[in-house]
Every structure is written in structure tokens, then in C-alpha cells.
Amino acid sequence: MSKQTKWVKEDPNNKFVFWPSEEMKKKAWISDESIYEEAAKDPVSFWAERAKKGLEWIQLWTETYQWNPPHYKWFINGKINASYNAVDRHNKTWRKDKAAIIWEPEPVNEPKRVLTYKDLYRDVNKFANVLKTLGVKKGDCVGIYLPMIPEVQIAMLACARIGAIHSVVFSAFSGESLNNRMVDAKAKILVTADGYHRRGKIINLKVNADIGVRNTLVKHVIVFKRANNEVNMVEGRDLWWHELMEEAPIYCEPEVMDSESTLFILYTSGTTGKPKGIVHDTGGYLTVAYLTAKWDFDLHDDDIFWCTADIGWITGHTYSCYGPLLNGATILIYEGALNFPEVDRWWEIVEKYGVTIFYTAPTAIRMMLRWGEEWPKKHDLKSIRLLGTVGEPINQDAWMWYFNHIGNGRCPVIDTWWQTETGATLINALPGIGPFIPTVAGRSFPGTTHDILDETGQPVKIGEGGYLVQKSPFAPGMLRGIYRDPERYKAQYWSIYGDRIYYTSDGAIWWDDLGNIRLTGRVDDVMKVAGHRLSTAEVENALTQHISVAECAVVAAPHDVKGEVPIAFVVLKQDVSPSHTLENALFNQVVRVIGPTAKPARIVLTDALPKTRSGKIMRRILKALVKGEMIGDVSTLMNPETVEDLKKKVNQTD
Numbered sequence: 001m002s003k004q005t006k007w008v009k010e011d012p013n014n015k016f017v018f019w020p021s022e023e024m025k026k027k028a029w030i031s032d033e034s035i036y037e038e039a040a041k042d043p044v045s046f047w048a049e050r051a052k053k054g055l056e057w058i059q060l061w062t063e064t065y066q067w068n069p070p071h072y073k074w075f076i077n078g079k080i081n082a083s084y085n086a087v088d089r090h091n092k093t094w095r096k097d098k099a100a101i102i103w104e105p106e107p108v109n110e111p112k113r114v115l116t117y118k119d120l121y122r123d124v125n126k127f128a129n130v131l132k133t134l135g136v137k138k139g140d141c142v143g144i145y146l147p148m149i150p151e152v153q154i155a156m157l158a159c160a161r162i163g164a165i166h167s168v169v170f171s172a173f174s175g176e177s178l179n180n181r182m183v184d185a186k187a188k189i190l191v192t193a194d195g196y197h198r199r200g201k202i203i204n205l206k207v208n209a210d211i212g213v214r215n216t217l218v219k220h221v222i223v224f225k226r227a228n229n230e231v232n233m234v235e236g237r238d239l240w241w242h243e244l245m246e247e248a249p250i251y252c253e254p255e256v257m258d259s260e261s262t263l264f265i266l267y268t269s270g271t272t273g274k275p276k277g278i279v280h281d282t283g284g285y286l287t288v289a290y291l292t293a294k295w296d297f298d299l300h301d302d303d304i305f306w307c308t309a310d311i312g313w314i315t316g317h318t319y320s321c322y323g324p325l326l327n328g329a330t331i332l333i334y335e336g337a338l339n340f341p342e343v344d345r346w347w348e349i350v351e352k353y354g355v356t357i358f359y360t361a362p363t364a365i366r367m368m369l370r371w372g373e374e375w376p377k378k379h380d381l382k383s384i385r386l387l388g389t390v391g392e393p394i395n396q397d398a399w400m401w402y403f404n405h406i407g408n409g410r411c412p413v414i415d416t417w418w419q420t421e422t423g424a425t426l427i428n429a430l431p432g433i434g435p436f437i438p439t440v441a442g443r444s445f446p447g448t449t450h451d452i453l454d455e456t457g458q459p460v461k462i463g464e465g466g467y468l469v470q471k472s473p474f475a476p477g478m479l480r481g482i483y484r485d486p487e488r489y490k491a492q493y494w495s496i497y498g499d500r501i502y503y504t505s506d507g508a509i510w511w512d513d514l515g516n517i518r519l520t521g522r523v524d525d526v527m528k529v530a531g532h533r534l535s536t537a538e539v540e541n542a543l544t545q546h547i548s549v550a551e552c553a554v555v556a557a558p559h560d561v562k563g564e565v566p567i568a569f570v571v572l573k574q575d576v577s578p579s580h581t582l583e584n585a586l587f588n589q590v591v592r593v594i595g596p597t598a599k600p601a602r603i604v605l606t607d608a609l610p611k612t613r614s615g616k617i618m619r620r621i622l623k624a625l626v627k628g629e630m631i632g633d634v635s636t637l638m639n640p641e642t643v644e645d646l647k648k649k650v651n652q653t654d
């Protein structure tokens, strides 16, 4: 890595611009800048060529791209199977004995597990047969509520093999969150585990799973025995994974799937209290998962790729499952907490396995930065050759710390911008091309086009802020809809600038005239709390369900490590008096309804919320309060006096 510094643009806040080393340029799949131009000339052919070369199709498409705003389709009439591409293909080559998944359990004394492509092939086939035997058919939805163990990839790929749609739910979400998702998706089967290890304790996942399947269409719960904790098995409904697998036939013919058929849905937070099921197709998604994994992370056969994201998020789907496996790569997954038993656990794992590509979230980097560089220094991290970040804007200090103390100044830091909706990365520097600029994600991935618009829809100038949008042809892996909610799909993404422009809900700035983009964060009420996507409305919903709460408003406050945290302003019912016990009950309420990741950083009890004369809560004022910004004009409020009162309260608890 040359610490060189050809200025792309003068900026007093940013003195660093890095370019790929000669070694990286030589090794990288892509090191010729002309790829951008080539793709821009004919993006549809660019994607068609990559889809053809990168994947094995049962039948090629008759038309590459169709656009009926706000809908688009790719590889029309193409036939393909995702599990065949991720597993069977490699099982037919020397890669059958190559490690597909290396699993590190949290307890340090427990042995690791390594699944070769042959092992993965066997288990995916068998589990696909298990699902079939239980009556799962093409198009049915299967819920997956598992910790980070190889069975999660096995279950996902088994669904894909038989054409069932998987809906993975983050294992730290509550039973109630799981329940909402199972109901919405009309899932027939839930795959879960008895428990898992987290910070030295066993978490009983089955208890949550039982809440999750109440009053749903789920006929069977398949339970993987991971932690050997005692669980309640409901006769006739609950079945042990290992018993089913013992009897399952060893081969299952992969279903011939239409390219546009749904591979999975993944629920994510929007601006309302109800999470939306983002629908992803098969052929288009596989194409971008394959290509971005290969080009962004420069995946080669000798790499060990560790994406630390949980499988319950899109990052886990695309870079801890489909993307690398489609490339025949080796992935590492880790069950537990990053600071167990000590805060250098991650670096110990990197050293132990010789991880070469490491992909994580800025929030984790900021945490590591706080703990100090002595922790990574204890370990030999020389195997790492590429670093990635995702999930939220990264500040310069965190970027530089990552670059210097984890990458030792040798490795490019690939800052990838994308969303659950986009399925795969869209804006980032390519490792063999660069430049790598702290706080600047990079350029649009070849074959995609973004713009930054002002409120009136006019493109903004370099250095000015605006709203990030995407233009046709939309990347093949973009969402195909919101599950069973076509109106919300239109309203959310295709109404701000019309039905021909995809609205991302992110703020952005053009960094230079090369097309480099700096992302500045969400412009809606979606928060990124320690990298987890969460809506303020969901937290409000959870709180207002509590019997003592009259009304509440939740806003995001900036946080040094987590990026953002929810702050809840709560008005209690008239006959309820505030107490510590009640406050704790409110915190617990959020944990019970959503999960621990949504727990507010602070609950501010108040007699009233600032409202307009028509009774609308002025969240703008609350946001300004928690950010310590100027509050502005309050004269139009129905109750301007509450603002002073709230100001005192916010500062008091500080």
C-alpha cells in the first residue's frame, strides 16, 4: 500500500488518499480502470456477460432486462438453482475437499468444525429431503431462527434447493419479533436450535422460538441440538434435526427455478413500526452476490474470508453465505461475542485460521479503538490482505485505526455502501483500483448508476449534500418488492422522485468529479444502532404497548461507539407515578418486544411532548435536543413551555 497522496480533492477534514499497492494490483481480479467505462457503455450486456460466465444456468434467459416502472426483471425465462451453484458445482471439482465453512464456537475449549464442500453438499441434500418429507413445497416459506452455526447456511441452501423461500430472523430478536415475521410470511416450518453460547452463557433460543410460532401456520419446529440445554419439545410439532437427518436420503434433485422466482425474504426496518419483508429474486441476486464478493473482496482460492455480520442481516446472507460460496471460497463463521473471553478474541481467531479478508462494521472498529491497539498487537495479523466495512458511515479516526492497526498500513479498506434492499454492495472502491479515502465509500459498482439530487430533483454539484438515488438499469440484485405489500414498495422507494428513480433514504455528497461518493447517513427515521437497522417507530410501538404509557416519541441520538442510539421520551398515563422500577420495566418492554439491540440508551419521562396545534408530535425538536443543536422557532407549538422543561431533563440525565 503506497501511503501516497495524490490529492483527489482538497479537504481540511481529510488528508488521506490511498492507492493499491503493486502487489494488490497484480493479484486483483480487476485493476484496470476501463471496467467502469466498459460497463457504462452497455450495462445490460455487462451484467449478462457476468451472469453467464459466473453461474451455471439450467437454461439461459430469452431477454436480459425488462423495465416497467417501478418494476424491473432480469434474465427473463432463465432457469437456475441457487444451491446447485453454491455447492454442487464445487463438489464436482477439486474443491470438494476444500473447506467451505470453518466454524469457531464461542467456548474456547470446544473444537472447531470444518465443513468441506463435500460435507456441505451432503448436508444440504439431506436437509432438503427433510424439508420435503415434512411437506415443504416450492414457493412455501421456511423460517430460520438460528445462531451462527453452519446449520444456518445448510438450512438456507436446502430451502433454495427445493425452491422454498427462506426467511431468516436474527437470533437476538425476541420471540415476539419472530412471531410477527412468521405470521407475515405465512411460514410453514421453523428451523431453530436449543440454544447458543454468548459471553460465556447459554442462551435458550427454543423458548423464544416457542413464542415465535404461537398462532402461526408453522406445523413443525426443527430443533438443532447445539448447546445441550434443556428445552421443551412439543410432541408431534417439534422434531430434532439430528434424528431427521439420520433418516434422510442422501440426494435431492435441485428444483428448476425461474430466475425471477423468490429466493428469500428478509425483514428489515422501515419508517413505520411494521418491518417489511424485502423480496429477493434468484438469478439477479446470485449474479451480484457472486460478482461483488469476487471483485470487492478480491476472492481467490487461497483466501479465508471472514464477514463478521450475523446471518440475520443482509450482510450475512450475501457475504457469509451466497457470495463466497458461489465463488467456491472458504468462509469463517464465529458463534459468539467479539469480547469473549477477552477483547482480542477476533484477532486470536484471525491468527488461528490465517484469515485473509476481514469485513466488519464501523461500530466494532470504534469499540476496538477504545480498547486500544495493544490487543491486536498481541497477534500476528499478517495474513490479512484486505479489509472491509459496512453498515454505517465510518469516521476518519476509525478508518485510520483499522487501516494502521489491523491492516498495518498494507491493506486497502473497502468501505461498501448498500442496503437490505440492494441485496449486494453498490458503492465502494475496488481493491485493485482505489482510491481508498477515509469516509468516502467510492464509486458506483460497474454497471450501476447513482446520482445525488436536491429536494426538487435537480442533481447537486460536487461538495454539496443531497439524496442518493439509483437509476435504471437497476442492479440485478435489487429488491423485487415488499412481501405482500405492493403499495408500500411504491410509496417507499418510487414516490419521492417518481417511479423511474430509486430513492435510497440516504444522504450523500459527491466527493470529486471521478464519481466518488461520501455517505452521510439516513435521512428518514431509520436508525443504525451498532450497525443494526432499526426504526424509531418500532421502539415507539413497543413502548406504547406498555400499560403505563400514554404516549411516546423515540429519536436517534449520536453515539461515539454505536453510531446512533435510541432515546425515548415517554409520557405516563395520568394515574401512574414514575419510579425506577417502572423505568426498568419500560426498558425490559423494548427488549421483550423487539430484542436487546433495540433497548433505548435513555428513557426521559415527561409530562408532555412538544406538539403542533394540530396535535402532531414535533420530532424535529426532540432530535435537536438530543443532538444538542439549535432548536429554532417554537412559536407554532401548542405547548412551547415543554421545550424548556425537556431541555433541562435531557441535560440533567446527561
Ligand code: WTA
Pocket (backbone or CB within 6 Å): 268, 313, 314, 315, 389, 390, 391, 392, 393, 394, 415, 416, 417, 418, 419, 420, 421, 441, 504, 505, 506, 519, 520, 521, 522, 528, 531, 532, 533
Ligand atoms: C447504511 C446494510 C454509510 C445506510 C448493508 C443504508 C452505510 C443502511 C454503509 C442499510 C456505508 C450501509 N456507509 N452508510 N458503507 N453501508 N449504510 O439494510 O444508511 O442493514 O441505507 O444494510 O445502512 O442498512 P441495512
